[in-house]
Amino acid sequence: MALLLALDAGTTSTRALAIATDGRVCASAARQLTQRFPEIGWVEQDAAEIRDLTRAAAEAVVREVGAGAITAVGLTNQRETAVAWDRATGTPLAPAISWQDRRTADLCARLRQAGQEPQVQATTGLLLDPYFSATKWAWMLAQVPQVAAAAAAGRLMLGTIDSWLLFALSGGAIHATDVTNASRTLLMDLRTGAWDRDLCALLGVPESALPAIRPSVGQFGTLRLGGRDLAVTGVAGDQQAAAVGQGCLAPGETKCTYGTGIFLLAASGARVPQSHHRLLATRAATAGEPAFALEGSVFVGGDAVKWLRDRLGLIGAAAETEALAASVPDSGGVTLVPAFAGLGAPWWEPRATGMLTGLTGATSRAHIARATLEAMGNQTADLLEAFAGDDVAPSVLKVDGGMVANDWLCQDLADATGLPVVRPANIETTALGAAMLAAVGTGLVPDLATAAARMVRPDRRFEPRSSSGQREARRAGWRCAIAQVLAGVQSA
Secondary structure, three states: OOEEEEEEEOOOEEEEEEEEOOOOEEEEEEEEOOOEOOOOOOOEEOHHHHHHHHHHHHHHHHHHHOHHHEEEEEEEEOOOOEEEEEOOOOOEOOOEEOOOOOOOHHHHHHHHHOOOHHHHHHHHOOOOOOOOHHHHHHHHHHHOHHHHHHHHOOOEEEEOHHHHHHHHHOOOOOOEEEHHHHOOOOOEEOOOOEEOHHHHHHHOOOHHHOOEEEOOEEEEEEEEEOOEEEEEEEEEEHHHHHHHHOOOOOOOOEEEEEOOOEEEEEEEEOOOOOOOOOOEEEEOOOOOOOOEEEEEEEOOOHHHHHHHHHHHOOOOOOOHHHHHHHOOOOOOOOEEEOOEOEEOOOOOEOOOOOEEEOOOOOOOHHHHHHHHHHHHHHHHHHHHHHHHHOOOOOOOEEEEOHHHHOHHHHHHHHHHHOOOEEEEOOOOHHHHHHHHHHHHHOOOOOOHHHHHHHHOOEEEEEOOOOOHHHHHHHHHHHHHHHHHHHHHHHHO
16 A cells, blocks of 8 residues: 655644545654744744654654655645755754744834835735744844854855754755645746745845745655655645645635634635735645635634643543533633734734733633634634635635634534534544645655545535624634734834
């Protein structure tokens, strides 16, 4: 039986899965990753830890199934996180700056004030926000002497997590990225799929330090795992991989992933989407001609539940939130706006901070847990309203990611949005999408449509139970909370 090894390097964990060509997961291993918060608004990770734990998870799966059973490797990763390392030694030169990091907000503001955003958006499909990779690299070059010295000596290598892992796990043989990850840097021309020299110059990022951009499907090189060289034949950023894993290949097909953040993505085919509601145009993962997608990015999803567990100590495990939310009839007037990393789409306010409001003496941890889960539906409804403004109106909401194992959450998403919510049998569609890309890249299946027909299976459908009046009342309360958060930014 031919197996695909999917490597999924996420934000809080890195995983390896052996996936068969019928979509079954035959073996898996996961390792937890460390996030560090050295200053307010800063989020860092150790690139060496990401490398070592990804290798450890991969080796564990290879040992279990046998290296000879693995036909090819598919790699997917947290996007936008920026890494800098030394070409000669392969050593990281600074902490990896997470996609959630806000330290370059002032730089982005200066560029907007200088009138640069329209051209940036026209070229890249993105907005000027610290979310994206390029301003993080610019910060490293200006603030980390080791990075500046490596650049001056011609030894600097830059990349997102896919590039870093390809380099590190190939013994330095590969310095490449795929077009979906490159499209999240603020440096790639969305239409040509090449680095834009004017943007590199604007942000002071040396093009010579950047990886080669390749299609998501094809031969990337080999990784040494389990004593064998295993070919990497598929690479994509996590959200584009999840769209593949949900079978969202045709224009208009839409998925929403609930992991560390929330990411709504709609395929647009060969047409480059033009958003008038602060959404992003991005590359889709394909095995043929270039394709594009419209995306709405929310920075805090599952991280809010992690906050309840790790920072407040209100729960011992994320799974407890389902029973807690169901134990009360409503949130007791409590609303959580989890703007812990600023507000993403459609607000794009990096200076925003979170807000928990409506607390009374009767408030319990169940009310706070319910408000936390309800924030997922409220943020999703924000995205869907922006998508509707750009003439994208899905008839169902396909969901995936670790959070949607929670039945209460899935039902609340349906109630908050008024859409049927469809959950797949394999909610880890990011890894599944990476395996599908690799399967096409190595010739196990002829195309992604065939892979989807064989490997993607629905599990359960949740129908809305709330009335339109109930939804509108909920929306009004949420809009009031958002307005308070934004007013706080203006008064700061």
